[in-house]
Amino acid sequence: MSDTLFTKIINREIEADIVYEDDTVLAFRDIAPQAPLHVLVIPKKPIEMLARAGEDDRDVLGHMMLTAAKVAADEGYGDAFRLAMNNGEKAGQSVFHMHLHVLAGRAFEWPPG
Ligand code: AMP
Numbered sequence: 001m002s003d004t005l006f007t008k009i010i011n012r013e014i015e016a017d018i019v020y021e022d023d024t025v026l027a028f029r030d031i032a033p034q035a036p037l038h039v040l041v042i043p044k045k046p047i048e049m050l051a052r053a054g055e056d057d058r059d060v061l062g063h064m065m066l067t068a069a070k071v072a073a074d075e076g077y078g079d080a081f082r083l084a085m086n087n088g089e090k091a092g093q094s095v096f097h098m099h100l101h102v103l104a105g106r107a108f109e110w111p112p113g
Pocket of ligand 1 (some may be wrong): 002005014016029030031033040056086091092094095096
């Protein structure tokens, strides 16, 4: 997989507003926020999309979920947040480095659009 925008953010070649980082994941504010809180949680391993993740990525995937909950809580939205992951272009994915959207701070529709 060639370097995506998000790999460049991990490598500090592109600036981002980073809210959490450890050896496995990075979380930063979305540049075009769709809610008062809109953070992206990405694995440092460049997995293209969820459908390309394998059994050996179980821990990374779990860690992304737990990080999303931690970020929401740290930002004051621990009780009400929405997670979204677009898998594939037809589902709305535009950056092909798997990422979890963490959204909070407004009402959300169900079912999602
Ligand atoms: P998706 O459409 O699910 O692939 O989500 C990609 C997200 O990346 C969008 O919500 C964009 O607003 C966001 N995005 C694109 N470029 C940047 C950037 N340089 N820094 C932060 N977020 C970005």
